[in-house]
Amino acid sequence: MPRSNTEKYADMLRKQGLKVTPQRLELISLLTRLKEPMSAHEIKAKWKQGDIDTVTLYRALDALVDAGIVQRVDLQHGHTDYELLVPGEHHHHLVCTDCGTIEDFVGCPGKNMEKLALKSSSQFVSLREHSLEFFGTCKTCAV
Amino acid sequence: MPRSNTEKYADMLRKQGLKVTPQRLELISLLTRLKEPMSAHEIKAKWKQGDIDTVTLYRALDALVDAGIVQRVDLQHGHTDYELLVPGEHHHHLVCTDCGTIEDFVGCPGKNMEKLALKSSSQFVSLREHSLEFFGTCKTCAV
DNA sequence: CTTGCAAATGCAATAGTATTGCGTTTATAA
DNA sequence: TTATAAACGCAATACTATTGCATTTGCAAG
Ligand SMILES: [Mn+2]
Ligand SMILES: [Mn+2]
Ligand SMILES: [Zn+2]
Ligand SMILES: [Zn+2]
Numbered sequence: 001m002p003r004s005n006t007e008k009y010a011d012m013l014r015k016q017g018l019k020v021t022p023q024r025l026e027l028i029s030l031l032t033r034l035k036e037p038m039s040a041h042e043i044k045a046k047w048k049q050g051d052i053d054t055v056t057l058y059r060a061l062d063a064l065v066d067a068g069i070v071q072r073v074d075l076q077h078g079h080t081d082y083e084l085l086v087p088g089e090h091h092h093h094l095v096c097t098d099c100g101t102i103e104d105f106v107g108c109p110g111k112n113m114e115k116l117a118l119k120s121s122s123q124f125v126s127l128r129e130h131s132l133e134f135f136g137t138c139k140t141c142a143v
Numbered sequence: 144m145p146r147s148n149t150e151k152y153a154d155m156l157r158k159q160g161l162k163v164t165p166q167r168l169e170l171i172s173l174l175t176r177l178k179e180p181m182s183a184h185e186i187k188a189k190w191k192q193g194d195i196d197t198v199t200l201y202r203a204l205d206a207l208v209d210a211g212i213v214q215r216v217d218l219q220h221g222h223t224d225y226e227l228l229v230p231g232e233h234h235h236h237l238v239c240t241d242c243g244t245i246e247d248f249v250g251c252p253g254k255n256m257e258k259l260a261l262k263s264s265s266q267f268v269s270l271r272e273h274s275l276e277f278f279g280t281c282k283t284c285a286v
Numbered sequence: 287c288t289t290g291c292a293a294a295t296g297c298a299a300t301a302g303t304a305t306t307g308c309g310t311t312t313a314t315a316a
Numbered sequence: 317t318t319a320t321a322a323a324c325g326c327a328a329t330a331c332t333a334t335t336g337c338a339t340t341t342g343c344a345a346g
Contacts, residue, residue, distance in 0.1 A: 074217045127279035136270035
């Protein structure tokens, strides 16, 4: 990972009063190379520099989520998956319920949906986030 | 619960080759009265006829999901919540991250979103379901 | 109404996911 | 260089959900 990106993420951490540690840097570096969201255990299995304690990994993931670097995703796998968040963007996923194939969906009309949701709501005045995942069958599995 | 509704759900179970048991009927009856999605443990705590074994409850919930009577919801509570599904409809939720207030959102433009998602996809040709939940702050907590 | 049997139940054990407490180590700012 | 709050690693524990198996039961066939 180029130095500029590393420094960008380091700043995002420090901005939240969080420390920049070797573990957190390797975690970011690892997530940068992933093409799909991954569970804590899968991440742990991919760890290069020796090993990382499971607790430390979960706490590092929490820290990155707090800093807005990582987002949690629920793909109905029975656990939380994590992926790097591109700043200023957001995206969702298409999941094949047969083979597990995952594809990103980037054209989410989030603002419109939130407007719609707020208009129909009697109790809410502002929305900060939303989860959205699609489940279906990919070309390969459709036969 | 009126007899007609009970019979309707019983038929939905039998149609899937699933049996109609006292536990499943009480579970449906209990879910009918709920205004919010609930976890397995919360449902167990509300059980009236004596007690239900946790395993039986999970298996009954699975059965109702298979029969299309119940849907699973992830409200980022660290567990699965369950709620009765109105046949032919679907809805999502607004969740207050401060106090936990939950409000239904019924005006989901699901068909359009799926069309949008499929158009942008290179690997998928059909989508069956989607998850969508909004997270924000309710009027009471906004101050 | 009886009977046969696959499906469902209850209990015990276990798996999988995530968190807490605490003593030691380390990043960072003074 | 030093002080200190944050982070780390390890052990224990909590919480969520599932598996295996002996027993019971829904329900359809006769
Ligand atoms: Mn993604
Ligand atoms: Mn609801
Ligand atoms: Zn597939
Ligand atoms: Zn609130």
